[in-house]
Amino acid sequence: RGHRRTYIGAIPGRIIAAMKQAGSNNPVILLDEIDKMSSDFRGDPASALLEVLDSEQNHAFRDSYLEVPVDLSNVLFIATANNKSEIPKPLLDRMDVIELPSYTSEEKLQIARRHLVKKQMELNGVKKGALRLPDAVLNEIILTYTREAGVRNLERRIAAICRKAAKEIDEGAKAVSSTKLSLVKYLGEPPYRKNRLNELDEVGIATGLAWTQAGGEILFVETAPLPGTGKFELTGQLGDVMKESAHAAMSVLRARAGELGIDPEFYKNKDIHVHVPEGATPKDGPSAGVALCSSIASALSGVPVRRDIAMTGEITLRGKVLPVGGLSEKILAARGAGIFEVILPKDNEYSIQDLPDYVRDEMRFHFVSSIDEVFDLALLYRPQPFIAHAAIEKIHRLAEMQ
Numbered sequence: 163r164g165h166r167r168t169y170i171g172a173i174p175g176r177i178i179a180a181m182k183q184a185g186s187n188n189p190v191i192l193l194d195e196i197d198k199m200s201s202d203f204r205g206d207p208a209s210a211l212l213e214v215l216d217s218e219q220n221h222a223f224r225d226s227y228l229e230v231p232v233d234l235s236n237v238l239f240i241a242t243a244n245n246k247s248e249i250p251k252p253l254l255d256r257m258d259v260i261e262l263p264s265y266t267s268e269e270k271l272q273i274a275r276r277h278l279v280k281k282q283m284e285l286n287g288v289k290k291g292a293l294r295l296p297d298a299v300l301n302e303i304i305l306t307y308t309r310e311a312g313v314r315n316l317e318r319r320i321a322a323i324c325r326k327a328a329k330e331i332d333e334g335a336k337a338v339s340s341t342k343l344s345l346v347k348y349l350g351e352p353p354y355r356k357n358r359l360n361e362l363d364e365v366g367i368a369t370g371l372a373w374t375q376a377g378g379e380i381l382f383v384e385t386a387p388l389p390g391t392g393k394f395e396l397t398g399q400l401g402d403v404m405k406e407s408a409h410a411a412m413s414v415l416r417a418r419a420g421e422l423g424i425d426p427e428f429y430k431n432k433d434i435h436v437h438v439p440e441g442a443t444p445k446d447g448p449s450a451g452v453a454l455c456s457s458i459a460s461a462l463s464g465v466p467v468r469r470d471i472a473m474t475g476e477i478t479l480r481g482k483v484l485p486v487g488g489l490s491e492k493i494l495a496a497r498g499a500g501i502f503e504v505i506l507p508k509d510n511e512y513s514i515q516d517l518p519d520y521v522r523d524e525m526r527f528h529f530v531s532s533i534d535e536v537f538d539l540a541l542l543y544r545p546q547p548f549i550a551h552a553a554i555e556k557i558h559r560l561a562e563m564q
Contacts, residue, residue, distance in 0.1 A: 163210050164226045177214060178225045178232065188236035196253075197243035208250045215239055215256045244311075263490040263516060264311030264377040267498060270304050271297060278317045286324040293327045294339040295320070302342050305498070306352035311377050311491075323348045359500050360469040363542055366461030370453025371474040371496060371504070373488030378495030380472060381438055383453045385461035390433030398438030401446025404454075407476060408436055411455035414481050414533055415462065422537070423545030424462045434458065449486040451477035452505065455533055456540045463545040471540055472496040473505035481533040485509035490516050497521060505530055505539055 164175035173179070180191050199207050214220055214234060222231035241257060243249055249257075265273070279295055308315040326348050327338040340348065360367060360382070370381040396408055412434070419426040436454065452475040460467045474492050476484040485507045493514065496504050502524055506514075508531040514522060528539050 163224075166226050167229075175210075175225050177223070177234070181232075181237070187233065188238070190238045190240060193239060193241040195243065196241040197245050197248040199250075208253055211253055212256065215241075215253065217256075264494075265313065266494055266518065266521070267301065267304050268518075268520075270313055270316060271300055273313050274300050274304075274316060274320065278313065278320050282317065282321045282324045286321065286328050288324050288328050288331065292331055292337050293324060294337065295323070296340075299340050299342060299345065302345060302352075303349070306354050307345070307349055309354050309377070319349055363466040363469050365464055365466050366457055367469075368453045368457035368460065368467045368540065369469065369472040369496075369501065370450045371472050371492035372447060372449060373491050378488065378491035378493070380495050380499050380501070381450065381453065383450065383457040384437045384439065385457040386435045386437075387428070387461050388433045388435060389431070392429045392431070393433040395433070395435045396437075397435070398440070400438060403446050403448050404438075404450050407448065407451040408454045408458075410477055410479055411451060411458055413479050414455055414477060415459055417479075418481070418534075419462075421547050422459055422463050423465075423547060424459070428462055432462075434461075448476045448484075449474045449488070449492075451475060452483060452533065452536050456536060459537060460541060463541075465541045465543060465545050467540050468542060470501060471503045471505060472499075472501045473536060473540060475505070475507040475510075475530070475536075477533055483507045483530050483532060483536065485513075489513045493517060493521065493525060497525060502526060504528070505536055507531070 164178060165172035174182070177191070181187065181189060184191075193211075196211075213223055217235065220234040220237075223234045224231055246254065246259065246261075275297065279293075279300075283290070283293060303319050304316060307319050310316070323340060327340075330338055345352070359369065366385040366387075368383045370383050372379045372381050394409070394412060396405055400408070412429070415422070415424065416426075416429060419428065425431075436458065452473045455477055456467055456473065459465075472492075474486055474489070476486060478484065489506065489510055490513075493504055494517075496502075503526045505528045508529045511529050514527060517525075528535075530536055530539070
């Protein structure tokens with residue numbers, strides 16, 4: 163809003179200054195990284211933007227320096243953000259949201275090959291043909307040296323290779339050809355590992371999918387039932403939402419214990435430990451309910467979970483599967499790990515239309531509305547209904563009498 167003119171060094175606010183710089187009353191004004199705003203003793207920019215972005219009242223925006231209403235109704239405001247959940251809700255309500263999914267690994271490869279490599283070779287004085295970066299090397303950089311939605315860090319890694327290649331050429335090398343093995347020499351040890359599916363179908367391990375600001379991730383949810391008194395332990399630096407999902411999964415399984423071949427008294431005589439590996443990484447979000455439920459069901463029933471299928475979705479206490487967001491990123495994460503079969507909520511059936519055609523052609527999607535459908539798809543076979551020992555003895559006695 164600017165300063166009042168009674169202050170020494172007073173200037174107009176950023177909005178009025180931008181209009182003056184553009185020399186127009188209907189410019190395009192870009193508000194970059196709007197989710198990074200903070201408020202302190204000097205004021206709250208979000209409250210000022212409520213008036214700026216509201217089409218019903220921005221025709222009379224008051225700047226403290228000008229002290230007269232300014233018509234902003236003809237200005238086109240474009241705001242960018244990495245995380246929609248961090249934008250204040252009243253401010254988000256005044257925006258028309260356009261969500262842009264992260265680049266696929268193929269798109270990053272094309273961007274690097276067509277633009278980034280040429281740009282960084284010119285900037286670092288490497289002549290055309292003096293540095294060779296094959297597609298296999300670029301793919302290795304994308305998968306193991308960067309973990310982002312865009313290509314900013316990818317460009318930095320390519321720039322680092324170009325600088326070191328320029329040094330080698332300056333020292334007498336005619337040309338430099340990079341290989342996967344030489345990446346360690348140029349970039350050091352890779353900070354990330356490739357996501358890979360498990361080698362075997364194991365009991366108690368389900369493959370979930372999660373969304374992060376850097377794109378999609380696969381989560382291996384592990385469950386171990388131990389002799390005990392009914393304690394339920396969660397580890398892996400899980401957030402409050404995932405902890406609540408795990409407790410909901412336990413309630414769903416208690417309601418379905420008999421038909422899943424699980425002792426209905428398991429919550430009294432067993433301790434359940436659920437762990438999501440990579441505990442140093444915080445994990446949260448309403449999308450791991452079906453994976454948690456499948457992992458616990460597998461551990462208690464002794465039936466392995468298919469390693470070649472990934473899943474996402476939240477569950478209710480009645481076993482309904484609720485829709486989730488970030489499906490494009492999650493599906494691409496599954497594909498990158500070599501998983502081509504994904505379980506998705508039924509209400510997300512139209513969300514996959516944003517995926518490239520070649521991804522939809524490669525993948526197989528299962529749209530489910532209840533946790534029972536998830537069990538039928540994810541467990542290697544359907545467990546036999548549980549029959550208590552007393553009931554078995556009674557059946558034997560009746561058979562002997564007959």
